Amino acid sequence: MPLDFRIETTSGKARAGRLITPHAEIETPVFMPVGTLASVKAIPQDTLEELGAQIILGNTYHLYLRPGVETVRRMGGLHGFMSWRRAILTDSGGFQVFSLNELRKVNEEGVTFRSHLDGSSHFFSPESAMEAQIGLGADIIMAFDECTEYPADRERIRSSMELTARWAARSKKHFEEHKHEVPWVTGAGKNHVGTAAVGCAGERQLAGAAELRSAGQPGAAVPTQSEQTQSLFGIVQGGMDRELRRESAERTIEIGFPGYAIGGLSVGEPRELTREIVESTLEHLPADKPRYLMGVGTPEEIVEYANLGVDMMDCVLPTRAARHGLLFTSEGKVSIKQARYAQDPNPLDPNCGCQVCQRYSRAYLRHLYASNEVLAQILNTIHNLSFYLDTMRRVRHSIRLGEECGFLTSVWSRPKP
Amino acid sequence: MPLDFRIETTSGKARAGRLITPHAEIETPVFMPVGTLASVKAIPQDTLEELGAQIILGNTYHLYLRPGVETVRRMGGLHGFMSWRRAILTDSGGFQVFSLNELRKVNEEGVTFRSHLDGSSHFFSPESAMEAQIGLGADIIMAFDECTEYPADRERIRSSMELTARWAARSKKHFEEHKHEVPWVTGAGKNHVGTAAVGCAGERQLAGAAELRSAGQPGAAVPTQSEQTQSLFGIVQGGMDRELRRESAERTIEIGFPGYAIGGLSVGEPRELTREIVESTLEHLPADKPRYLMGVGTPEEIVEYANLGVDMMDCVLPTRAARHGLLFTSEGKVSIKQARYAQDPNPLDPNCGCQVCQRYSRAYLRHLYASNEVLAQILNTIHNLSFYLDTMRRVRHSIRLGEECGFLTSVWSRPKP
Numbered sequence: 001m002p003l004d005f006r007i008e009t010t011s012g013k014a015r016a017g018r019l020i021t022p023h024a025e026i027e028t029p030v031f032m033p034v035g036t037l038a039s040v041k042a043i044p045q046d047t048l049e050e051l052g053a054q055i056i057l058g059n060t061y062h063l064y065l066r067p068g069v070e071t072v073r074r075m076g077g078l079h080g081f082m083s084w085r086r087a088i089l090t091d092s093g094g095f096q097v098f099s100l101n102e103l104r105k106v107n108e109e110g111v112t113f114r115s116h117l118d119g120s121s122h123f124f125s126p127e128s129a130m131e132a133q134i135g136l137g138a139d140i141i142m143a144f145d146e147c148t149e150y151p152a153d154r155e156r157i158r159s160s161m162e163l164t165a166r167w168a169a170r171s172k173k174h175f176e177e178h179k180h181e182v183p184w185v186t187g188a189g190k191n192h193v194g195t196a197a198v199g200c201a202g203e204r205q206l207a208g209a210a211e212l213r214s215a216g217q218p219g220a221a222v223p224t225q226s227e228q229t230q231s232l233f234g235i236v237q238g239g240m241d242r243e244l245r246r247e248s249a250e251r252t253i254e255i256g257f258p259g260y261a262i263g264g265l266s267v268g269e270p271r272e273l274t275r276e277i278v279e280s281t282l283e284h285l286p287a288d289k290p291r292y293l294m295g296v297g298t299p300e301e302i303v304e305y306a307n308l309g310v311d312m313m314d315c316v317l318p319t320r321a322a323r324h325g326l327l328f329t330s331e332g333k334v335s336i337k338q339a340r341y342a343q344d345p346n347p348l349d350p351n352c353g354c355q356v357c358q359r360y361s362r363a364y365l366r367h368l369y370a371s372n373e374v375l376a377q378i379l380n381t382i383h384n385l386s387f388y389l390d391t392m393r394r395v396r397h398s399i400r401l402g403e404e405c406g407f408l409t410s411v412w413s414r415p416k417p
Numbered sequence: 418m419p420l421d422f423r424i425e426t427t428s429g430k431a432r433a434g435r436l437i438t439p440h441a442e443i444e445t446p447v448f449m450p451v452g453t454l455a456s457v458k459a460i461p462q463d464t465l466e467e468l469g470a471q472i473i474l475g476n477t478y479h480l481y482l483r484p485g486v487e488t489v490r491r492m493g494g495l496h497g498f499m500s501w502r503r504a505i506l507t508d509s510g511g512f513q514v515f516s517l518n519e520l521r522k523v524n525e526e527g528v529t530f531r532s533h534l535d536g537s538s539h540f541f542s543p544e545s546a547m548e549a550q551i552g553l554g555a556d557i558i559m560a561f562d563e564c565t566e567y568p569a570d571r572e573r574i575r576s577s578m579e580l581t582a583r584w585a586a587r588s589k590k591h592f593e594e595h596k597h598e599v600p601w602v603t604g605a606g607k608n609h610v611g612t613a614a615v616g617c618a619g620e621r622q623l624a625g626a627a628e629l630r631s632a633g634q635p636g637a638a639v640p641t642q643s644e645q646t647q648s649l650f651g652i653v654q655g656g657m658d659r660e661l662r663r664e665s666a667e668r669t670i671e672i673g674f675p676g677y678a679i680g681g682l683s684v685g686e687p688r689e690l691t692r693e694i695v696e697s698t699l700e701h702l703p704a705d706k707p708r709y710l711m712g713v714g715t716p717e718e719i720v721e722y723a724n725l726g727v728d729m730m731d732c733v734l735p736t737r738a739a740r741h742g743l744l745f746t747s748e749g750k751v752s753i754k755q756a757r758y759a760q761d762p763n764p765l766d767p768n769c770g771c772q773v774c775q776r777y778s779r780a781y782l783r784h785l786y787a788s789n790e791v792l793a794q795i796l797n798t799i800h801n802l803s804f805y806l807d808t809m810r811r812v813r814h815s816i817r818l819g820e821e822c823g824f825l826t827s828v829w830s831r832p833k834p
Contacts, residue, residue: 038784042791046772067784071760075780083776343488355463359500363492367455367484374459374794 003140003231003258005290005311009400013282013309016399019055019290021139022184022228023079024087026054028290029306029399031392032089032314033385036062038072038082041319042377043385045084050355051386052393055087055139057314060132061096064122065115069135077137077183088138089314092129092171092235095263095294098147106146108163126170130178130232137183138230142261143171145235150267157239164237165251172255175232185228233259233292240273242280249284260285261292262310275304282309299328299391303408306395318388322380325369328387334362336380341366354386420557420648420675422707422728426817430699430726433816436472436707438556439601439645440496441504443471445707446723446816448809449506449731450802453479455489455499458736459794460802462501467772468803469810472504472556474731477549478513481539482532486552494554494600505555506731509546509588509652512680512711515564523563525580543587547595547649554600555647559678560588562652567684574656581654582668589672592649602645650676650709657690659697666701677702678709679727692721699726716745716808720822723812735805739797742786745804751779753797758783771803 004020005028019026033040033048036059040048048056058078063069067081075081078088094111097104103114110125124132129144144167148160234257238245252260262281265274278293285291292312293305302313318328325337329349334341336348344362356365356379368376391408398405421437422445436443450457450465453476457465465473475495480486484498492498495505514521514530521530527542541549546561561584565577651674655662669677679698682691695710702708709729710722719730735745742754746766751758753765761779773782773796785793815822 037788037790038781039790039792042795044772044792044795045776066788067759067780071780071784074760075762075778081778081781081784083778083781342484343491345492355461359462361492361498361500363484363488364455364498364500367488367498371454371483373454373456374791375456375461377791378459378461378795 002229003290005259005288007288009402011399011402012307012404014307014395014399014405015309015311016396017311019311021055021087021231023085023139024054026087027396028311029302029392029395030055030312031302031388032057032312033388034059034314034316034319035082035084035088036316037066038063038078040381040385042323042374042381045082047382048084048385049086051382052389053086053385055089056084058088058090058136058138059093059096060090060129060136061093061124063090063136064093064132065117069132073135073137073183077135079137079184087140089140089312090133090136090138090142091294092133092142092144093124094129094142094145094235095147097124098149106163108166110144111146126167127174130171130174134175134178134181134230135183140231140233140259141175143168143232143234143257145237145263147264147267148237148239150240150269152239154241154244157241157244161238161244161248164235165248165255168234168252168257169255172232172234172257175230179229179232182228182230231258233257233261233290235261235263235294236281236285237264238281239264240269240277242277245277245281246284249281253284253286257289259290259292259312261294263294265293266295266297271301275308278305278310279308299388300408302388303391303395303405306392306399307405318384319381322384323377325376325380327365327380328384330387336362336365337369338366342370348383349387352383352387352390354383354390356380356383356386419646420707422676422705424705426819428816428819429724429821431724431812431816431822432726432728433813434728436728438472438504438648440502440556441471443504444813445728446719446809446812447472447729448719448805449474449729450805451476451731451733451736452499452501452505453733454483455480455495457798457802459740459791459798462499464799465501465802466503468799469806470503470802472506473501475505475507475553475555476510476513477507477546477553478510478541480507480553481510481549482534486549490552490554490600494552496554496601504557505553506557506729507550507553507555507559508711509550509559509561510541511546511559511562511652512564514541515566523580525583527561528563543584544591547588547591551592551595551598551647552600557648557650557676558592560585560649560651560674562654562680564681564684565654565656567657567686569656571658571661574658574661578655578661578665581652582665582672585651585669585674586672589649589651589674592647596646596649599645599647648675650674650678650707652678652680652711653698653702654681655698656681657686657694659694662694662698663701666698670701670703674706676707676709676729678711680711682710683712683714688718692725695722695727696725716805719805720808720812723809723816724822735801736798739801740794742793742797744782744797745801747804753779753782754786755783759787765800766804769800769804769807771800771807773797773800773803 007015007017009016017028033056035056072081097111097113105112112123126144133141145164146160234252236248238248290311293310327334330351341362347357349357395405424432424434426433434445450473452473489498514528529540543561550558562581563577651669653665655665707728710727744751747768758779764774766774812822
């Protein structure tokens with residue numbers, strides 16, 4: 001079985017459990033840092049391990065353009081290529097292509113788009129998106145969908161949702177026929193290039209993971225012969241229409257996937273509407289399968305969605321904001337570029353145990369940012385990711401204690417003094 | 418005593434020993450990574466510690482402009498400000514101001530120059546350069562000198578060398594009168610701001626250093642009441658004229674310093690000439706004092722100069738080259754941006770034990786560089802610094818074994834196949 005999902009505790013609508021993939025055992029609800037181009041921007045993989053990230057996200061569209069799927073496949077997939085021994089999830093490229101706006105053209109077959117890098121023309125279909133994601137070899141991959149624009153009228157939302165449903169069926173069909181081609185399958189002659197290609201780094205990586213498993217340490221699982229496949233998740237669309245969301249959920253469940261995502265949100269709609277759609281869509285998803293809300297959110301929002309029963313989330317916010325000097329703390333947001341911090345000897349967040357708050361002052365972080373030092377991006381990213389991952393740790397703890405996870409809402413809904 | 422220098426072994430002209438400063442015990446010959454703006458570009462302080470750096474360099478000119486000496490002083494000096502518990506050396510700003518070319522004007526009193534950041538006008542004298550360096554609080558600070566341009570005629574070299582000698586005397590006088598003002602002196606009421614300002618980070622830092630010392634671990638020494646001062650080194654100038662170099666050495670020694678630097682090299686002269694001047698100047702420096710060759714060099718050169726009897730060196734080359742994708746390996750230079758590495762599964766340097774060579778492939782490093790990922794700068798810097806620090810470790814080992822340190826020359830003088 002490529003994916004095992006166990007709900008261990010519930011509290012209200014919130015669920016705490018475990019998601020076991022070929023490369024890692026993940027405690028849920030989980031926040032997944034985004035590693036667009038096979039790197040969570042500005043931090044090395046060992047730092048990400050120290051932060052406790054068990055699963056990260058890669059973007060198929062970007063990796064397809066650079067370095068190309070074939071290069072990654074030959075290095076043993078993303079795991080071998082970037083030397084990340086824990087779990088990975090890739091998106092299908094659908095949302096990224098949707099973001100290209102003027103540069104794309106959709107028909108029944110798929111999407112023609114132009115590269116944002118050099119304007120070259122490319123085509124993604126459900127089949128080619130599966131092929132790319134199998135080559136990248138993430139533990140969890142996503143069906144190819146159309147992200148409906150906002151606002152859109154009911155007819156447009158319906159036809160887009162129906163296209164996504166047809167593409168979901170084609171995605172599943174192609175995946176089932178080709179899933180044995182994942183580059184980290186062992187034993188098959190075809191993939192000895194992939195295995196050999198990771199060279200000494202790859203051997204050490206696998207050896208390391210095996211040691212972790214035999215030591216009984218959580219968070220590292222090595223694929224065995226029987227569990228050597230990826231898992232394909234379906235995506236529910238349906239715009240901001242609750243009825244079409246229900247229909248999309250039903251049609252996606254009918255096709256049948258080991259996990260379900262809610263897509264097409266955070267596309268410009270008001271936040272209250274996002275929450276309503278998430279809440280109503282969750283009612284139509286099976287309770288025993290992982291539920292992934294794509295592309296959210298602020299620290300306050302990820303707590304809120306976990307309370308609603310979401311199990312997985314991802315967002316570029318912590319990493320992107322960090323590079324712009326916007327830091328999340330237990331006392332609210334801090335814009336570290338401000339002159340008020342120039343002589344502030346205090347740690348960024350007095351309640352944070354991350355290596356940045358343990359070692360450096362606000363004055364130093366402000367200096368690094370103002371001087372355009374690369375270290376500013378590194379330290380800010382470490383802190384923000386640590387804050388997000390700690391937040392989810394506290395959410396899981398609250399669920400296990402049977403509490404409402406409201407600890408952030410009080411700070412974050414207050415305007416900063 | 419603020420500085421203790423012990424030569425433990427010699428081999429030919431080369432010397433292996435220990436330099437004990439208030440914040441660290443440093444094995445020599447030593448290469449000092451450059452941390453211009455209170456950061457060795459692209460790597461966090463804990464990584465620098467893991468690499469085994471015992472002393473780093475800061476640039477007074479840059480720190481004077483950003484964040485300003487007063488800010489650093491209030492945070493306990495550079496050690497507290499950047500949370501670096503080992504040794505630091507600062508230059509005097511003389512060389513940096515020299516590099517401004519059109520923007521500077523020299524007279525007997527000092528140098529008027531314009532900031533490269535905003536064109537604002539500033540003035541450095543021997544006295545103000547000492548004041549700045551005392552405020553920054555490095556373990557070792559440098560006399561304010563004039564770096565003679567190349568080429569220059571004998572008369573110009575002589576007058577410049579004599580100016581440097583007069584400035585050296587003024588530097589020493591001001592330093593002796595004000596050295597008790599270093600921000601990390603304990604016990605004096607005046608500096609409680611500096612001590613308090615580092616806050617919890619500072620306390621942890623000092624506690625950490627104390628633990629290291631009590632555990633008998635090398636490389637960490639905590640200043641005690643009796644050794645709470647900086648050391649001021651003199652700088653020998655004299656252009657490319659061996660006779661004027663000798664005279665400069667004699668005059669500098671007559672003023673008297675606990676260590677001597679050779680400045681004014683690597684200013685555009687041919688490398689063979691650099692070597693000649695270094696070799697002849699070293700003959701005139703006292704054998705029992707540390708000898709610091711400023712601003713060199715390639716891996717091959719640092720080995721060569723150590724063989725000549727140099728004890729300390731610094732250079733931006735490993736860190737700057739790293740950010741441009743130029744990597745130093747036991748097999749020669751690698752320009753990682755080249756397409757030939759796009760599918761290369763091997764580690765960057767098969768003979769290197771650094772965390773980059775242990776974990777990542779050339780293909781991945783090439784991808785990161787080609788995709789302009791911040792992680793490229795981080796990993797490349799870690800490797801290059803590791804290569805430099807390992808090179809010096811091997812030099813020290815060779816000296817202790819009584820061998821000529823020629824291990825790099827054979828690879829590095831051969832053109833790359």
